[in-house]
Amino acid sequence: MLDDLLDRLAGHDRNALSRLLSLIARGQYLEEIRSRLPRGAKPGRVVAFTGSGGVGKSTLVGKLIERARQEGLTVAVLACDPQSPLSGGALLGDRFRMPTRPDDEGVFIRSLAAASGQGGVAKHLDLMIRVLEAFGFDLVFLETVGAGQGDVTVRELADVVVLLLQPETGDDLQWEKAGILEVADVVVIHKADLPGADLLESRVQAILELSPARSVPVVRASARTGEGLGELWQAIQDIPAGRRSGLSARPDWARLAETMLHVVRERAEAADAANTKHILSLYKRGVVCPSEICRALLDLLGPTSEGSPRPSPEENRREGS
Ligand SMILES: Nc1nc2c(ncn2[C@@H]2O[C@H](COP(=O)(O)OP(=O)(O)O)[C@@H](O)[C@H]2O)c(=O)[nH]1
Ligand SMILES: [Mg+2]
Numbered sequence: 305m306l307d308d309l310l311d312r313l314a315g316h317d318r319n320a321l322s323r324l325l326s327l328i329a330r331g332q333y334l335e336e337i338r339s340r341l342p343r344g345a346k347p348g349r350v351v352a353f354t355g356s357g358g359v360g361k362s363t364l365v366g367k368l369i370e371r372a373r374q375e376g377l378t379v380a381v382l383a384c385d386p387q388s389p390l391s392g393g394a395l396l397g398d399r400f401r402m403p404t405r406p407d408d409e410g411v412f413i414r415s416l417a418a419a420s421g422q423g424g425v426a427k428h429l430d431l432m433i434r435v436l437e438a439f440g441f442d443l444v445f446l447e448t449v450g451a452g453q454g455d456v457t458v459r460e461l462a463d464v465v466v467l468l469l470q471p472e473t474g475d476d477l478q479w480e481k482a483g484i485l486e487v488a489d490v491v492v493i494h495k496a497d498l499p500g501a502d503l504l505e506s507r508v509q510a511i512l513e514l515s516p517a518r519s520v521p522v523v524r525a526s527a528r529t530g531e532g533l534g535e536l537w538q539a540i541q542d543i544p545a546g547r548r549s550g551l552s553a554r555p556d557w558a559r560l561a562e563t564m565l566h567v568v569r570e571r572a573e574a575a576d577a578a579n580t581k582h583i584l585s586l587y588k589r590g591v592v593c594p595s596e597i598c599r600a601l602l603d604l605l606g607p608t609s610e611g612s613p614r615p616s617p618e619e620n621r622r623e624g625s
Contacts, residue, residue: 352446355468363527378410380436383447471500496524572604
């Protein structure tokens with residue numbers, strides 16, 4: 305049965321594709337599929353769209369599908385919905401919000417239930433992406449509900465992570481604290497047609513300025529009015545390919561440094577919130593240089609006694625030899 309499905313997949317049979325994805329979603333034949341997928345398929349470009357429910361991911365993805373099709377690119381979408389009885393209707397909603405010509409063979413959309421405890425990401429997404437690449441899609445769009453653990457997973461699966469934020473949600477503090485900007489290659493100030501986009505954008509910029517090592521494009525966009533869609537499309541193209549783990553073994557120092565800053569900042573805030581705020585404000589006003597800021601923040605933490613991983617005796621010996 306599997307051989308037949310894989311043969312038909314190679315022949316661009318959408319039913320076979322659909323059935324393979326269903327098997328994977330149910331956790332069946334995972335290893336067999338993994339080992340028998342044809343090697344050397346041209347890797348597609350995997351773009352993840354993440355952000356809280358209702359921020360407009362599906363609507364925006366729908367607009368970007370249109371753009372991709374205008375350029376002759378084929379697109380598959382894996383939309384991960386949080387597994388909740390309330391979101392039962394969302395499965396239909398996604399198709400409604402991503403209107404495509406039903407006879408368009410260049411678009412494939414599949415809604416998936418996100419597994420609980422996986423931070424908004426469906427299980428076995430990596431294998432599903434490989435199947436879609438074997439089929440030959442140029443682009444694979446992932447829609448996932450951020451933020452948290454799942455975003456880290458998404459980073460490992462996607463070449464580009466697009467984070468959507470919207471004005472006036474009242475949860476600004478939550479995303480500032482959670483450090484979710486770390487996962488983003490592109491930040492979208494979405495629903496820019498609504499009031500409050502300016503404020504949101506300046507807050508995002510202020511946070512990104514704390515990590516000057518990495519430049520993250522911030523794009524104002526509205527799926528409703530079409531504002532910024534061209535700019536967003538370009539920003540996505542501009543991110544170099546091959547970032548996915550396995551494709552690039554090089555450590556990403558800029559990202560590590562940024563994560564480090566968030567960890568230090570979080571701990572410094574916990575140790576002495578008022579002083580941390582003061583130090584950061586000095587930096588933002590350009591009064592103090594970055595290295596001094598780092599030292600001042602580290603000083604707030606005091607001597608770190610806990611948690612530093614020490615090499616095992618064997619590792620010490622290996623280093624020494
Ligand atoms: N004002 C405004 N509303 C939008 C925009 N894009 C989507 N929406 C609305 O936001 C709601 C949630 O959209 P949806 O795409 O389902 O969000 P998702 O949960 O992130 O996939 C829907 O009611 C959309 O009509 C936009 O650019 N501006
Ligand atoms: Mg959606």
